[in-house]
Amino acid sequence: MPHDTESGFGTSPSRLYEHFGAHLTISAGGIPGASFQVWAPNADAVSVIGDFNGWNHSSNPLSFDRQSGIWRGFIPGVNKGHLYKYRICRRDGDYIADKSDPFAFHTETPPGTASVVWDNRYRWHDRKWMAERGKKLATDAPVAIYEVHLGSWRRNSGRCLGYREIALQLADYVLNMGFTYVELMPVMEHPFYGSWGYQVTGFFAPTARYGTPQDFMYLVDYLHQRGIGVIMDWVPSHFPDDAHGLTFFDGTHLYEHRDPRQGIHPEWHSLLFNYGRKEVRDFLCASALFWLEKYHIDGLRVDGVASMLYLDYGRKPGEWLTNRLGGRENLEAVEFLRQMNTLISRDFEGVQTIAEESTSWPLVSHPVQRGGLGFGYKWDMGWMNDTLRYMAVDPLFRSFQHHQLTFRGMYSSSESFILPLSHDEVVHGKASLLSKMPGDDWQKYAGLRLMLGYQYSLNAKKLLFMGGEFGQRGEWNHDAELEWRLLDFAPHRGIQKWTADLNHLYRSEPSLHQRDCHEDGFEWINPDDSSNCVLAFIRKAPGCAPVVVVCNFTPAVHHHYRVGVPEAGSYLELLNSDAGIYGGSGQGNLGGVDSYSEPRHGRPYSLDLTLPPLAVVFLKRRS
Structure with a gap:
């Protein structure tokens, strides 16, 4: 099983962005500026170029840690908003390219490609959401x-x-x-x-x-x-x-x-x-x-x-x-x-x-x-x-x-x-x-x-x-x-x-929704009516009234369409996609329908429905 050990960079992967990239800081001597750190183990030389040094590659070379392959350095006077890149040369002395920082927190607006020295300070106001969000995206x-x-x-x-x-x-x-x-x-x-x-x-x-x-x-x-x-x-x-x-x-x-x-x-x-x-x-x-x-x-x-x-x-x-x-x-x-x-x-x-x-x-x-x-x-x-x-x-x-x-x-x-x-x-x-x-x-x-x-x-x-x-x-x-x-x-x-x-x-x-990701949250009533292009099924959750769903995939109205249900009672039509308020033809069940003691689809009761054309209806037994 994977675990969070030290990364190839010598620190936890969950904290790499605290070390790599450009970070505004103050040197041991009290001088404000920015520290830079980049992984380029096969380069011969790496320097920081930017608008603070006239994009001059000789002004701010970085020092190399051969064991980790990391180049580091501190540049005084660098402030938030300064543009920068890394000038990288390979071991044969040839110039490779000016590279954006892989860990840059901010960038130039494209088509510009420079990285921007930045920080991530922000005062958040979403404490209530963060405290409760664990249940929001649950199954x-x-x-x-x-x-x-x-x-x-x-x-x-x-x-x-x-x-x-x-x-x-x-x-x-x-x-x-x-x-x-x-x-x-x-x-x-x-x-x-x-x-x-x-x-x-x-x-x-x-x-x-x-x-x-x-x-x-x-x-x-x-x-x-x-x-x-x-x-x-x-x-x-x-x-x-x-x-x-x-x-x-x-x-x-x-x-x-x-x-x-x-x-x-x-x-x-x-x-x-x-x-x-x-x-x-x-x-x-x-x-x-x-x-x-x-x-x-x-x-x-x-x-x-x-x-x-x-x-x-x-x-x-x-x-x-x-x-x-x-x-x-x-x-x-x-x-x-x-x-x-x-x-x-x-x-x-x-x-x-x-x-x-x-x-x-x-x-x-x-x-x-x-x-x-x-x-x-x-x-x-x-x-x-x-x-x-x-x-x-x-x-x-x-x-x-x-x-x-x-x-x-x-x-x-x-x-x-x-x-x-x-x-x-x-x-x-x-x-x-x-x-x-x-x-x-x-x-x-x-x-x-x-x-x-x-x-x-x-x-x-x-x-x-x-x-x-x-x-x-x-x-x-x-x-x-x-x-x-x-x-x-x-x-x-x-x-x-x-x-x-x-x-x-x-x-x-x-x-x-409660049993969206579980087998017991869905039950077919009739999956086999291919001749009428109709599907009927039940959505359910423990302790809750089930919802009956019937879909008619043809433009024909199906009158007196029987659907088996497990319980007797009056069923409310919760939603009907053919209702006039949605642009439909207004066919349906006048807001609800009562069950009959006539078995159908392996269930003791049934509903006599009008199935609207190219429509889906949702029904639930009244409590």
């Missing part, structure tokens, strides 16, 4: 996540909003919509805006595009004060080959593998970390822990986990190397993930890590002590793919694809899942969620409401990318804000209200 809590790209959620006359500027608007909107968490697409510094933050060069610095580190702290702080959690996309799976970054850092392949069969990502044309090097693992662990400690982040969604786990990911035969056992598993990456998750669970109670893992790798969200990877949750990519494929089919032919809806029942309790409808599904020609729906406009609106209702009814946590909650028509464009103008039209306001009501129902009904 028995209602977790409804709103995924946001900060640069394109809203804009002001085409200009991106700053961290502080967006805080009030985002908090108000998320609260009104009923989401419990915001998931921020990567905010770690990245040179290419079009990478959406997934090509990281600043693993300890929030992007300067939207403000200072303290501005980002304010955003997190404000969301916490309003009762909203913050999950952050974190990218340890690869890094770009920009010359100022980690690539060929000291004249050798220090962070990445030397062999391109291990060191180059074939799909993203980026570089892969060498997880077999302890210093690299500890660097990444330090980055993860840094955001949790210094920025009070509540959860890390770890990007590209599948690409980390498999040595042959995206590669053809002959383009990859086996592990020491002759297999395709990246054993060093597995060790790193377990080390990271062990440190986080030990030091940050209540914080969860979330794996974007698209394969059937076992025990992703199981504890390390039991042979798992130690994540708190795993994205259910299989559900996402199956559901979107099914929903894209003309309803006339959906009966032949019924298995795409029911297959999830075979594995739904094998992991603690999140059902993602993320940014990846609305870009690169894939169309928006609304545009994926077949049929005329009415059917598209109804289909999207149905799909969202189906997502919220299932046993897992929920994630929805911005714009999906009101039926954005166009694909997501990172260079423009969302199509907020669509809310001038009733059908889009209807989808937005439907999403808000789903969130509020999900949060208020324990049967819809």
Whole structure:
């Protein structure tokens, strides 16, 4: 089992950022300035260049500790806000590059690439949230996540909003919509805006595009004060080959593998970390822990986990190397993930890590002590793919694809899942969620409401990318804000209200969330009615009234549709996606229906329902 021993740098990984990088300090002689420390074991000379010394490489050379491979030095007169880089020369005397600080806390605004001397002092006001957050992201809590790209959620006359500027608007909107968490697409510094933050060069610095580190702290702080959690996309799976970054850092392949069969990502044309090097693992662990400690982040969604786990990911035969056992598993990456998750669970109670893992790798969200990877949750990519494929089919032919809806029942309790409808599904020609729906406009609106209702009814946590909650028509464009103008039209306001009501129902009904990650939280009533394209099931939790869910995936109204239920009584129609307030046709059960003493589906009672077209209904027995 991984444990927190000294790292390859001679200190705990959880404290590396307290030693490396630039730190404002006062020398033993009482002179204010900054200390610098950087790992470059194969360099022949390292100096600090910056605006404080005219970018002169001979002014401030660093001294070398051969045993650790670390270069250190103190420079008097350096203040907060000064720009700097490391000038690195290799052992043959040739100049390599001017490198940004791998541990920089702040950076120039891109396209500038210099690091900025900074500190992380901030007065937090989220004590109440931090004291209670352990239960907020637990498997028995209602977790409804709103995924946001900060640069394109809203804009002001085409200009991106700053961290502080967006805080009030985002908090108000998320609260009104009923989401419990915001998931921020990567905010770690990245040179290419079009990478959406997934090509990281600043693993300890929030992007300067939207403000200072303290501005980002304010955003997190404000969301916490309003009762909203913050999950952050974190990218340890690869890094770009920009010359100022980690690539060929000291004249050798220090962070990445030397062999391109291990060191180059074939799909993203980026570089892969060498997880077999302890210093690299500890660097990444330090980055993860840094955001949790210094920025009070509540959860890390770890990007590209599948690409980390498999040595042959995206590669053809002959383009990859086996592990020491002759297999395709990246054993060093597995060790790193377990080390990271062990440190986080030990030091940050209540914080969860979330794996974007698209394969059937076992025990992703199981504890390390039991042979798992130690994540708190795993994205259910299989559900996402199956559901979107099914929903894209003309309803006339959906009966032949019924298995795409029911297959999830075979594995739904094998992991603690999140059902993602993320940014990846609305870009690169894939169309928006609304545009994926077949049929005329009415059917598209109804289909999207149905799909969202189906997502919220299932046993897992929920994630929805911005714009999906009101039926954005166009694909997501990172260079423009969302199509907020669509809310001038009733059908889009209807989808937005439907999403808000789903969130509020999900949060208020324990049967819809308490056993999200357990087998006993879901029970089929009838999974087999492929001819009518209908699913019926029960969501339940101990000591709580169960919720009956019936989905009709055809545009035909099903009158007198019988559904078996375990208890007699009057059943309230909690939500109906075909209600007029959502833009539907108004078909339904007039707010409720009484049970009959007529057995159906192996249960002693049944309901005689009207199933609206392309709709989902939620029902609960009146107490």
